[in-house]
Amino acid sequence: xxxxxxxxxxxxxxxxxxxxxxxxxxxxxxxxxxxxxxxxxxxxxxxxxxxxxxxxxxxxxxxxxxxxxxxxxxxxxxxxxxxxxxxxxxxxxxxxxxxxxxxxxxxxxxxxxxxxxxxxxxxxxxxxxxxxxxxxxxxxxxxxxxxxxxx
Numbered sequence: 001x002x003x004x005x006x007x008x009x010x011x012x013x014x015x016x017x018x019x020x021x022x023x024x025x026x027x028x029x030x031x032x033x034x035x036x037x038x039x040x041x042x043x044x045x046x047x048x049x050x051x052x053x054x055x056x057x058x059x060x061x062x063x064x065x066x067x068x069x070x071x072x073x074x075x076x077x078x079x080x081x082x083x084x085x086x087x088x089x090x091x092x093x094x095x096x097x098x099x100x101x102x103x104x105x106x107x108x109x110x111x112x113x114x115x116x117x118x119x120x121x122x123x124x125x126x127x128x129x130x131x132x133x134x135x136x137x138x139x140x141x142x143x144x145x146x147x148x149x150x151x
Contacts, residue, residue, distance in 0.1 A: 033072070033073040034070050034073055034104075035071040035081070035107065036069065036104075036106050037069060037109060038068055039111065040110050040111075041090065041111060042111075046066050046068075047087045047090065048065045050062070052071065053084040054083055056081075073099065079099060080099055082094060083096075085111060090112065093109065
């Protein structure tokens, strides 16, 4: 049995293959696009646990122990994003960042300390059901005035 394929069929198949390859590389490029950088204090020390809120989109990223953050840019996005950097004991900072798919340099963001912005820190732990007597750890309450007066 002899199989014959016309030239127009080969062209159509080739067109579909090239189209699929193009779509795949476009999607791969979108997945790899990110904004990365470091969040530090004025002394240059990393701020761990700082948060970055992206707008539009309202997604939140948290910095690691090195102050590093990575914000993936999936799907279509605007030419610029507004990034709001916050951390406990520091002043909030908002940056407008021009977005490019490739060649973005890491951001180095520094937050200024805000000693007046932190009056009280509450650390809690939870158990399902227990009374204060059953707890094996210490419970204390420290007011901001006590901390300010101790320095």
